[in-house]
Amino acid sequence: MPKDPERNPKSVVSRRDVLKRVGLGAVGLTLAACGAGTSNGGASAGATAATGGTTAANATTGGLAAETVTSAAVAGAATATTAAGGAATAAAPTPEPTVGVAQIGKGTQKLVFWHGLGGADGATMVKMLQTYAATKPDIALRSETYDWGVFYQKLPTATAAGTPPDMVIMHSWAMKQFVDQSILQPAEDIFYSGGLVPKNDFNPALISAVTFDNKTASVPFDNHGWLNWVNTKVITDAGLDPKNLPKNGTDFIPWAQKIVVDDKGKHPNESGFNPDKVKVWATHSSWQRYTPMSTIWQFGGGIFSDDAKKSLLDDPKSIAAMQYWQDLITKHHVVPPAVPGVAGPGDLMKSNSIALMWDGTWNLNFFKDNPEIKVLPSFLNSYAPDGKQVVRFDSHQFVIPAGVKDPGLAAAKDLIVYLSNNGETWATSGQVPARLSVQAKPAVTSIQSVTVAANQFKAIGRPGQTHKAINEIVTTYETAFSAILSNTTPAPQAMQDASKAVQAILDRG
Structure with a gap:
């Protein structure tokens, strides 16, 4: 199988490397194709931190057409407050992020899906999309895999411009910021009120975490960490x-x-x-x-x-x-x-x-x-x-951006319902399905790592915090962490400087 770019340092720079270089004040930032981060884990310091496996952009099975294209330049990471002394690195050039594109299906109804599943789980997502498209000859599905850091900057820009994707996956910790900015259509109105997805099949605490003003904003897909x-x-x-x-x-x-x-x-x-x-x-x-x-x-x-x-x-x-x-x-x-x-x-x-x-x-x-x-x-x-x-x-969440209308809305609804109903397949990637009924299936409980993860999250798990400026906060503290772990800044100084920057964000209310 093709190597994940995050595990092949000769091919592209990982998301971890991106934030490390931001912390070091380096120039010439490059974002990994397929959004590899972190993962890995995410996956990067961005968000996948992936440690291996086939990525969505590299997959070539099942007649999948794969390509790598350049997206619009997205600023943000390079302008974050640095850990060392709080100086901004605004002079760094704007990164030219790449996006892994999987074009699946040859129908006339276009469906654009953005996400950051650039880790080893991306291969499973590709297979699920291929299986779905095989039963929908009218669909032309375009799956775009971004570095998560780029994704979170690109989505509001595209939505404001009136060119949002039809559907996206984002994290539960990011929901509040995008709800407050009116970037998302409430899942309450689209999926739950009409019974397309059973809300009582999710952990109540998880539903509560993505409910704002008495409306659930998303459809949970998994628990991961x-x-x-x-x-x-x-x-x-x-x-x-x-x-x-x-x-x-x-x-x-x-x-x-x-x-x-x-x-x-x-x-x-x-x-x-x-x-x-x-x-x-x-x-x-x-x-x-x-x-x-x-x-x-x-x-x-x-x-x-x-x-x-x-x-x-x-x-x-x-x-x-x-x-x-x-x-x-x-x-x-x-x-x-x-x-x-x-x-x-x-x-x-x-x-x-x-x-x-x-x-x-x-x-x-x-x-x-x-x-x-x-x-x-x-x-x-x-x-x-x-x-x-x-x-x-954390938890991956399906959402539909503001401005998406039929027929794209109908196509997105259908795919989200399909993916939610097929969490058993998603579990083979290692993620814990969000649907409680799926978690209990023998095919899921027999996967050792999924069972361990589910038990661990229940026993000692703590979800990532959320805030209406969470992406700015995350960029600030991850830059500090990078400076510490690369040993460019003493831990006390990096943490104190980052704390001042985060406090200034919190003080804005």
Whole structure:
């Protein structure tokens, strides 16, 4: 299968690299085709953080026509407040993002679908769209896969210009901002009031999170977030038990030192160890959207208060969490720095060069494509001193932008209902279906990583926070996280400067 661009650093720059370079003040920003981020995980520092698998833009199965085109230039990331001193990088050139395009079907009814599923789950989405189109000969479906950061800037621009896509997928944490800007048509009127989708088949808390002014704004598709993908071979080879991981951050350091070796077989706590020649790492910081937030919450810190009045990035517990990660990289030498040119977690997994991979549920297809990796999906281990476990999770949501009318509206409604009804197939990508009836199906419960993720989100999950200026807030704190994880800025300074910038956003009301 074609390599995901995020795991092939010679092809394109990942979303993680984009935000890293923003944090470093670099120029010439390039966004990955297919929206690879983060994932990975997302997937990037953008939003997929993907670690492998076929992307929507690269898929060629089933008669799919794939191409890569250049979208309109989208500004934003380069103008974010930087972590170091709060200086703006407005002088950086506007990025020229690319979009992965999948043209499916040859009918006369056009249907344009925007999303950021550029991770390993993108391959599953392509298959679902192909299956749908095969039963709809009148449909010409154009699936456009963006970097999530680009997506969230492009959607309001296109909607305001009167040229929105017919349907999109976005995250639950982003909903409030777009509802407040009247960019979305309420799903209440389109799907729920007429009984197209049963609202009582979703977790009530999830429905509540995407309901504004008594109208549910979207149709939930899944729950997704971080899993701990445990490399059992690496851990066993180090003489340790992969089913008995350290219980807290203090215990993790000596455990990690037993895992990590350089090219001479030396460990970080041994004389002569060379941190520039590490062969096996303990873990990787992965995507800034999930790893830092999960850790900060484990430490008892936060991003901003529940009432959105106060930034918590300068809280001593928040700073301690990010200082811990910076120490893992620079002091203990058990985690690689988050800089361009350093292998990502997927590549490290494939070469058995990493013990723990904190990364997205959507990586299931990556591990299917690489069955030689001996992996055990598990709850996130805790890096907090007291062993508190927390994991960030989110939800993909189907929405129809404002301004979409029939026949495009009718076509979008039909596809969204189809995808919602077929969550069993979506679960094969590793995501937890949002429909409760689907979660209970044997075909879903038999997928180990999906079951672990569902149980983990229920037991220790915390959703990403939302705010009417959430994208500005996210860009600000992820830039700070990037500066810390690339070791360009001391953790306290980066967090304090980011906190001032976030507080200014909150103070606007």
